[in-house]
Amino acid sequence: MFSKNHLPIIAVLGGTGNEGPGLALRWAYHGYQVIIGSRLKEKAQATATTLNEQLGTDSILGLENGAAARKADICVLTVVHTAHKQAIDGLKDDLKGKILVDATARVDFRDPKPPSPPSAARLAQERLGSDVRVVAAFQNVPATALRKSIDQPLEDDVLICADDPADVEEVSKLVECLGMNAYYAGNLDNAIVVEGLTSILISLNKYYKSRSGSIQISGISKD
């Protein structure tokens, strides 16, 4: 979809929280132009400044979410799950024509339960309509993994759900440039399982006193 010489511009919406900055930093490190989005432009700019300092660059911008979305080719939504629906509704016009990667897992860390269908990504697709191509990914990547040194590859596997497998290709590149394996796991309804896996991983972390539980896929050859 994007030419070899033109990497897509990525906006990380709600990008000042636990997951967003770590992803944004890595994509910028791997040559993508990255914009941090936030409800408040000042907050986005503060996070962008911190990330630019870590990278020794000034390439990362900070903008209000809507402006960030409009400037981007691919938007990655990393808002806290309680803000998901409101964020989707507020960005409907800004997301037209874009790929929206929804990383939302509607799971309470203190009381992890599997969320009820439809999946967050299905819900987003229904509310945004067919002008936006929603892809679900990154719901299981632990924030602790993103705090690792930037030159250490992440080792998690990422299940990607989308109604159209063609939309998966660009998102797979965003996964694989971080050192992770990307697997196409079916349509947006399947994303309810991936969201639920977050509740399982939190349960495992609590029971086994870990912080880094993650899943890997085996027995699948992608060649």
Next chain:
Amino acid sequence: MFSKNHLPIIAVLGGTGNEGPGLALRWAYHGYQVIIGSRLKEKAQATATTLNEQLGTDSILGLENGAAARKADICVLTVVHTAHKQAIDGLKDDLKGKILVDATARVDFRDPKPPSPPSAARLAQERLGSDVRVVAAFQNVPATALRKSIDQPLEDDVLICADDPADVEEVSKLVECLGMNAYYAGNLDNAIVVEGLTSILISLNKYYKSRSGSIQISGISKD
């Protein structure tokens, strides 16, 4: 719960299908007394005979499901998913005082979708009442793995869900003696995610033309 010198007796209910015989064979190989259960005693006996021939023993019995359950300490339910509810209701009295390991994933192999809550195991617990301790496990073990040579360890990870973690101990032994890692993944509601993983694995197998997709847990130390 069971003394070191007394391994629990295992009944594999609905044990003549895709999953049951492979599990039964391996547990018998590892020294457990195993009973194959089926709706028809003759069918159970035929499967038991085949397995005994493979092992060069006559230790595996074949009985009608109810009789098999009554003789066992731990019952493992491996009926086809469309027969789940009926099997549970028909075995209510026979399962009293037992651990019931529910391996059911209510997923159609031709059209894999995540099942709707409640999980099969939660549904079983509700219908069986508190006289039966339901544990969910083995929903993701691919039938192809069970067709491997019996002296080859299985390499899948098994997520075990139960309302009482104390019930997980014996079931973990059934998992680990087969070479698999057992992880306690929270209460029976979480089993809806594990069931759903079966639909994800089938989707992966279809897309990547595999038959052996499975999941593994990483980042958790059980020591």
